[in-house]
Amino acid sequence: MVRPARRRTVGDELRAGRSLGEAFEAEFGHLAAGPFAEDAFPSRLHDERVTAVLGVALGVAFLTCFLTGLLSHFAQQPLDVGFLSMPASPAGLYRVTQGVHVAAGTAAIPLLLVKLWSVFPKLFSWPPVENRAQIVERISILPLVAGSIFQLFSGLSNTAHWYPWTFSFTVTHYWTAWIVIGALVAHVGAKVTITRRALAPAARRAPEPPGTGLSRRGLFAATGAAVGAVTLTTVGQTVRPLKDLALLAPRRPDQGPQGLPVNKSAVGARVTDLIADPGYTLTIDGRVPHPVTLTLTQLRALPRHEADLAIACVEGWSAGATWRGVRVRDLLALAGAPDGAEVVVHSVQARGGYRTSGLNAAHARHRDTLLALEVDGATLHPDHGYPVRLIAPNRPGVQQTKWVGRLEVI
Ligand SMILES: Nc1nc2c(c(=O)[nH]1)N[C@H]1C(S)=C(S)[C@@H](COP(=O)(O)O)O[C@H]1N2
Numbered sequence: 001m002v003r004p005a006r007r008r009t010v011g012d013e014l015r016a017g018r019s020l021g022e023a024f025e026a027e028f029g030h031l032a033a034g035p036f037a038e039d040a041f042p043s044r045l046h047d048e049r050v051t052a053v054l055g056v057a058l059g060v061a062f063l064t065c066f067l068t069g070l071l072s073h074f075a076q077q078p079l080d081v082g083f084l085s086m087p088a089s090p091a092g093l094y095r096v097t098q099g100v101h102v103a104a105g106t107a108a109i110p111l112l113l114v115k116l117w118s119v120f121p122k123l124f125s126w127p128p129v130e131n132r133a134q135i136v137e138r139i140s141i142l143p144l145v146a147g148s149i150f151q152l153f154s155g156l157s158n159t160a161h162w163y164p165w166t167f168s169f170t171v172t173h174y175w176t177a178w179i180v181i182g183a184l185v186a187h188v189g190a191k192v193t194i195t196r197r198a199l200a201p202a203a204r205r206a207p208e209p210p211g212t213g214l215s216r217r218g219l220f221a222a223t224g225a226a227v228g229a230v231t232l233t234t235v236g237q238t239v240r241p242l243k244d245l246a247l248l249a250p251r252r253p254d255q256g257p258q259g260l261p262v263n264k265s266a267v268g269a270r271v272t273d274l275i276a277d278p279g280y281t282l283t284i285d286g287r288v289p290h291p292v293t294l295t296l297t298q299l300r301a302l303p304r305h306e307a308d309l310a311i312a313c314v315e316g317w318s319a320g321a322t323w324r325g326v327r328v329r330d331l332l333a334l335a336g337a338p339d340g341a342e343v344v345v346h347s348v349q350a351r352g353g354y355r356t357s358g359l360n361a362a363h364a365r366h367r368d369t370l371l372a373l374e375v376d377g378a379t380l381h382p383d384h385g386y387p388v389r390l391i392a393p394n395r396p397g398v399q400q401t402k403w404v405g406r407l408e409v410i
């Protein structure tokens, strides 16, 4: 009687000096059917060049999101953070960078979906790894894919005010960005050779891959159309001329009291009684020689200035308006605050986020940094911060504190 020979294991093969790929083939080769079969993914578009082109587009979108996101992160630090502090001009810079951040992230959603589809069969490639270096490369895909999906999903749901989680969006989105960008750098390093080859002029001139169905060119056109569609139907939230196309945008820049959107209403912030109080005052105190408290009548009697400034929410919408009010620097001078003072602006709102904001030295002394009493020629609506709100150039909407009751010099 003949005993069947024991099947050789991966270990046996490796000891016999075979490569990892060959060793896998020897032990598990019989599994190379079903999802691992050569023809399990018949589309001709699971193709190197498709993946490379989408990869470059996605890389550009991610890098754009990362850089504009870093800028937004530092702009949201309340006070001076050295050379990373947000300057007060150009006034519209943040409006542009944050508009680009959200638009690039939105455009990346269809790009990522098509890219993941193009490489999906690789999960079932046979043998699963060819050599040891590839094990590391394959494992590094996990944080890249998971992190990318998380960033795009959490960003999108933030713009829609939908928070199906309990962690802090800003903190998590910021730190995950570092994970994704780190994994992306490693990924680009691993793929640079194959990408170069796939993008070389010779590859561009090469005929379409054999087979029927959608062509490469057709796939690029369809993906481009999807990117164009999501961009055109959302970017109107910040680009006024396109506002009527902004069907998918959570906010319209011209809808809300006084033709401006509102994130937190006076009712939502529970300030209606406080702001209707005839005894409402504004205090300028902290590290000043003579703290001042002004009644509304006194505040309204001070010289007013006008500035055209936008509310540019981190969520990607923005809206410009003409604001009139008292310069913060004039108020600081009343209390004798020193040059270069930094200020914490406090709302009378007692609960909720965004009740305070910081003015770094550049913002505090800028001529257009106002405690606004009016917008577009009318007294502020309660939802826009009546009786008085902060409005300053080049900063995120979260820093434009409404219902201001105190300027604290620090
Ligand atoms: N006190 C207070 N100020 C606030 C907020 C808030 O919730 N409370 N929200 C901020 C955010 S996130 C934005 S985008 C702007 C929006 O200003 P608007 O409602 O006048 O458009 O107000 C900012 N000021």
Ligand SMILES: [Mo]
Pocket (backbone or CB within 6 Å): 263, 312, 313, 314, 315, 397, 398
């Ligand atoms: Mo905001």
